[in-house]
Amino acid sequence: MNARMKETGLIDNIKNIYRRISHAAMRVERNPEDVKLIAVTKNVNINIIKEAIDWGLRIFGESRVQEAKEKIEELSRFVHDVLNYTQISWHLIGHLQKNKAKTAVQLFDLIHSIDSLELARELNRHAEKNGKVQRVLIQVKLSEEETKYGIQKEGLMNLIMAVSEMKNLRIEGLMTIPPFFDNPEMARPYFIELRELRDKINSLSIMHYALQELSMGMTHDFEVAIEEGATMVRIGTGIFGER
Secondary structure (H helix, E strand, O other): OOHHHHHHOHHHHHHHHHHHHHHHHHHOOOOHHHOEEEEEOOOOOHHHHHHHHHOOOOEEEEOOHHHHHHHHHHHHHHHHHOOOOOOOEEEEOOOOOHHHHHHHHHHOOEEEEEOOHHHHHHHHHHHHHOOOOEEEEEEEEOOOOOOOOOEEHHHHHHHHHHHHOOOOEEEEEEEOOOOOOOOHHHHHHHHHHHHHHHHHHHHHOOOOOOOOEEEOOOOOOHHHHHHOOOOEEEEOHHHHOOO
């Protein structure tokens, strides 16, 4: 295993994150098992990811399609040859360009970042070609930051209705990235707003099933996100340290 990561205590980091997830969930009388930990492996060495798999992590998030492709291909051999087909799930958590849609459909179990009808159509087209129903989340932009992606909340309902008609996409929930605040409490209104948007969509019965997932919260604010209903938290630095 990677000596450097052993020295920095990967298992201690993982234990700490799971402990904090459990405490945050129990504070609001939620079941900690209802919160999925997505280990964000952007810029993380393959050997360290293998070690994380050995320690029991099973869901990994990547921001860039090309970086993910190289890792997924190598790790698929590791999972096959060493771990006897242990199930690993890969999520795309970063912005997706339309010209990468084909590869994204081939690689990822869940895409968190649909933010336009054009992108959805491209994903649906490639998913149909692959004989796959692609699981997706709609990314919602709730801040005014120019660097953030996502559909504006004013356009969310129309996008949801359009995507729900696509036979090879299945919307499972919503995702957002709030501004970074030194005080994580400042992010709470954004998490509340995303939960309320999901609940509103479900109350309108736009689709024949309810949206379950809320992908929100990262290393610096995930406990607040869990208190407000996050079902997926995206943790990179808290597990793997600064990169």
